[in-house]
Amino acid sequence: MLIIVTGVSGTGKTTLGTGLSQQFHLPFFDADDFHPAENIAKMSQGMPLNDDDRQPWLLSLAKKLEESEKTGGAVLACSALKESYRQMLKVSENLRWVHLIGKRDLIWSRMLARKNHYMKAEMLDSQLATWEDPSYGFQLSIDQSPEIMLSEAVRYIQSNPLAMKMGVIGMGVMGKSLALNLAEKGVPVSLYNRFVEGKEEGIANKVLEENPDFANMLAFENLDAFLDSLERPRKILMMIPAGAAIDHQLDTLLPKIEEGDLIIDGGNSFYKDSERRVQRLHEAGMHFLPMGVSGGEEGARKGPSIMPGGNAEGYAMVADFLGRISAKDKNDKPCVTYVGPGGSGHFIKMVHNSIEYGEMQVLAELTHLLRFGFGCTPEEVSAIYSDWNKGDLKSYLLEITADILVFKENGELVLDQILDQAGQKGTGGWSLTTALEYGVPYSPLAEAVNARGVSGEKSMRMVLSEVFQHKFLPVTDKLDAWLPKIKQAYCLARIINHEVGFRLMKTVSEEKKWELNFYEIARIWTNGCIIRSGLMENISEHYSDSFFEMKGIKDSVISDRAALAELVGLGISHGFAMPVMSAGINYLLGRITSDSSASMIQAQRDYFGAHTYQRKDDPRGEYYHTQWNLE
Ligand SMILES: NC(=O)C1=CN([C@@H]2O[C@H](COP(=O)(O)OP(=O)(O)OC[C@H]3O[C@@H](n4cnc5c(N)ncnc54)[C@H](OP(=O)(O)O)[C@@H]3O)[C@@H](O)[C@H]2O)C=CC1
Numbered sequence: 019m020l021i022i023v024t025g026v027s028g029t030g031k032t033t034l035g036t037g038l039s040q041q042f043h044l045p046f047f048d049a050d051d052f053h054p055a056e057n058i059a060k061m062s063q064g065m066p067l068n069d070d071d072r073q074p075w076l077l078s079l080a081k082k083l084e085e086s087e088k089t090g091g092a093v094l095a096c097s098a099l100k101e102s103y104r105q106m107l108k109v110s111e112n113l114r115w116v117h118l119i120g121k122r123d124l125i126w127s128r129m130l131a132r133k134n135h136y137m138k139a140e141m142l143d144s145q146l147a148t149w150e151d152p153s154y155g156f157q158l159s160i161d162q163s164p165e166i167m168l169s170e171a172v173r174y175i176q177s178n179p180l181a182m183k184m185g186v187i188g189m190g191v192m193g194k195s196l197a198l199n200l201a202e203k204g205v206p207v208s209l210y211n212r213f214v215e216g217k218e219e220g221i222a223n224k225v226l227e228e229n230p231d232f233a234n235m236l237a238f239e240n241l242d243a244f245l246d247s248l249e250r251p252r253k254i255l256m257m258i259p260a261g262a263a264i265d266h267q268l269d270t271l272l273p274k275i276e277e278g279d280l281i282i283d284g285g286n287s288f289y290k291d292s293e294r295r296v297q298r299l300h301e302a303g304m305h306f307l308p309m310g311v312s313g314g315e316e317g318a319r320k321g322p323s324i325m326p327g328g329n330a331e332g333y334a335m336v337a338d339f340l341g342r343i344s345a346k347d348k349n350d351k352p353c354v355t356y357v358g359p360g361g362s363g364h365f366i367k368m369v370h371n372s373i374e375y376g377e378m379q380v381l382a383e384l385t386h387l388l389r390f391g392f393g394c395t396p397e398e399v400s401a402i403y404s405d406w407n408k409g410d411l412k413s414y415l416l417e418i419t420a421d422i423l424v425f426k427e428n429g430e431l432v433l434d435q436i437l438d439q440a441g442q443k444g445t446g447g448w449s450l451t452t453a454l455e456y457g458v459p460y461s462p463l464a465e466a467v468n469a470r471g472v473s474g475e476k477s478m479r480m481v482l483s484e485v486f487q488h489k490f491l492p493v494t495d496k497l498d499a500w501l502p503k504i505k506q507a508y509c510l511a512r513i514i515n516h517e518v519g520f521r522l523m524k525t526v527s528e529e530k531k532w533e534l535n536f537y538e539i540a541r542i543w544t545n546g547c548i549i550r551s552g553l554m555e556n557i558s559e560h561y562s563d564s565f566f567e568m569k570g571i572k573d574s575v576i577s578d579r580a581a582l583a584e585l586v587g588l589g590i591s592h593g594f595a596m597p598v599m600s601a602g603i604n605y606l607l608g609r610i611t612s613d614s615s616a617s618m619i620q621a622q623r624d625y626f627g628a629h630t631y632q633r634k635d636d637p638r639g640e641y642y643h644t645q646w647n648l649e
C-alpha cells in the first residue's frame with residue numbers, strides 16, 4: 019500500500035504524511051530528504067529547480083516506492099508539482115494520492131512561520147506556477163485543522179481501499195491476534211470471519227471497531243469481497259479449527275481463487291491431513307503452507323514461534339511478513355524457519371505440543387505432591403518455582419505455573435475453583451499414535467495424554483475413591499531435606515520429555531527424508547512458543563542425536579536419576595499418581611540398561627507360540643526354538 023501526499027511547499031505534507039503513516043502503520047518518507055546535495059544548494063540560494071534537476075531525485079523516489087511496496091508499503095510526502103513527475107512516481111496500481119490544495123496567502127503565511135528550512139518563501143510563486151492540478155486522487159483543502167485533514171484523508175483511503183497484502187480467515191483467539199500483529203508490523207491485512215445468521219455476525223468488523231488505531235485493516239464477512247480486496251497472488255492465512263473445518267473452508271475457497279495464490283493453515287492440523295492438502299493445492303496450481311504457530315494469544319499478538327512447512331515457493335511469498343511478526347531469538351533472529359516439505363511444519367508443531375503436555379503434567383504432579391503431601395501452601399510452591407525460574411530451569415511454563423499458584427479472585431485461589439478434568443484438542447494423542455506407527459518408545463509423553471484421559475473420568479474417579487477410601491498421605495520428612503532432590507528430579511524429568519520428542523522427530527524425519535534441522539527447530543523454540551526455556555536454549559546450541567549425552571544434559575542424567583527414582587517412589591507410596599515422572603524414570607532406566615528383562619519375554623513367546631528367539635552366543639543371529647513343554 020503506497021500513499022503519496024502532494025502539494026507545494028508549506029501545505030503541510032509532512033504533518034499529514036506522518037499522521038497517515040501512524041494510522042496505517044507504514045514507514046514515512048519525506049521526498050525533501052532524497053534531494054541530492056546540488057539541489058539543496060540551489061534551493062538554499064533561492065534558485066528554483068528545473069526538470070533536469072528533478073529527474074534523478076524522482077528516479078530515486080520511484081525506486082524507494084518500489085522497494086517499499088514489496089515490504090508492505092509506505093507514505094511519501096512529495097511536492098510532485100507536475101503530472102509528468104507524478105507519472106514517474108506511479109510505480110504501482112496499489113497507490114493512493116492525497117493532494118493538498120490551498121490559497122497562496124495561507125501557504126505564504128505558513129511558510130514565513132517556518133524555521134530552519136532551506137526553501138525560501140519567495141520560491142512559492144515559482145512552485146505555484148509549476149503546479150498542475152491533478153485530475154485524480156483526493157483534493158484536500160488545507161484551510162482546516164491537521165486533525166480534520168488527517169481524518170478526511172483516512173476516510174478517503176479507506177473508502178478507496180488499496181489491495182491488502184494478506185488476508186486472515188477466522189477472527190478467534192489466534193486469528194485476531196495474528197492479524198493485529200501483521201497490521202502493527204506494517205502489513206495491510208483483510209480480516210474475514212464467517213457469517214452465521216443470528217450467531218456469528220459482524221465479527222471481523224468488531225475487531226476493527228475495537229482497534230481504531232489500525233487504519234491498515236479491512237473487515238469482511240462476504241468471502242468474495244474479502245478475496246477481491248487482496249493483492250495478487252493472494253496470501254491467505256486460515257486460523258480456524260483443525261479437521262473438517264479446514265477441508266470445508268478449502269472447498270469454498272478453491273473455486274474462487276487463482277493459480278499461484280497461497281493458502282496457509284496456521285492451526286493445529288494433523289500433519290497427514292496437511293500432506294493431503296499440499297498435494298490437493300499443488301494439483302490446482304496453488305501453494306499450501308501447513309504452518310505451526312505457538313505462543314497462545316499473547317504470543318500471536320506480540321511474537322509467536324512459527325513453523326511453516328510444505329511448499330517452499332509459498333513460504334518465500336510470506337517469509338518477510340512472518341519474520342516481522344515472529345518472536346526473536348537471543349541474537350535477534352526471527353523465530354521462524356522453513357521447516358521442510360509436506361506436513362513437516364505441522365508435524366513438529368504436533369511434537370512441540372506433545373512435549374508441552376509432558377512439561378505441564380510434570381508441573382501438575384509436583385504441585386500436587388508439594389501441596390497435599392508436603393503440606394506447602396500455594397504461595398510456598400509458587401515461591402519455589404519462582405526461585406527455580408531464576409536459574410537453568412527457567413521456562414515459560416514454570417513461570418506461568420508460579421503465577422497461577424498465587425492468582426486469586428475475591429480472595430479465592432482460582433486454581434482451586436477449576437474442575438480437575440483436562441481437555442485436549444488432538445496434538446498430544448496424534449503424537450502418540452505417530453510414535454506407535456514409527457515404533458518410537460514414547461511412554462513419558464504418552465502418559466501425559468493418558469493422564470488427561472483419566473482426569474476426564476471424574477465421576478468414575480469419585481466413585482472409586484469412595485470405594486477404596488483413597489487418601490493422600492502426608493509426607494513426614496522435612497521439605498528442606500527433599501527440595502534439592504525435587505529440583506533434580508524435575509530437571510531430569512524435563513530432559514526425558516524433550517529427548518522423547520526429539521527422538522520421534524529424528525526418526526520420522528529420516529523415514530520421510532525431510533532432513534529436519536534440529537538446531538534450527540530448537541532455535542525457533544527458544545522464544546515465542548509455549549515450551550521456550552533455558553533447556554531449549556541449551557539444545558539449540560549443543561543438539562546431538564545422542565540426546566542424553568548432550569553437553570548440559572549428560573551431567574543431569576548421571577547425577578539426577580537417583581533423585582527422580584526416589585521422588586517417584588515417595589509420591590506413589592503416599593497415594594499420588596505420578597504418571598509422567600514415573601514413566602520418565604522407567605523409560606530412562608530402560609534406555610540405559612544393557613541387560614534388559616526381554617529374554618524372559620522371548621522365552622515366553624517361544625513357549626506358548628513357537629515364535630523363536632535369537633541366542634547371545636550366536637553372533638550370526640540365527641533363530642532357535644525350544645520344545646519347552648517336554649510332556
Ligand atoms: N488458542 C491457542 O493457544 C492456539 C490455537 N492454535 C490453533 O489455531 C486454530 C485456531 O484456534 P483459536 O483461534 O484458538 O480458536 P477459536 O475457537 O478462538 O477461533 C476459531 C475461529 O475459527 C472460526 N471457525 C470455527 N469453525 C469454523 C468453520 N467450520 N469454518 C470457518 N471458520 C470456522 C471461528 O469463527 P466463529 O466465531 O464464527 O465461530 C473463529 O473465528 C486451531 O487449530 C487451534 O488449535 C494454535 C496455537 C495456539
Ligand SMILES: O=C(CO)[C@H](O)[C@H](O)COP(=O)(O)O
Binds near residue numbers: 286371442445446548
Ligand atoms: O497449540 C497450542 C499451544 O501450543 C494450543 O493452545 C493447543 O490448543 C494446546 O493443545 P490442547 O488444547 O490439546 O491442550
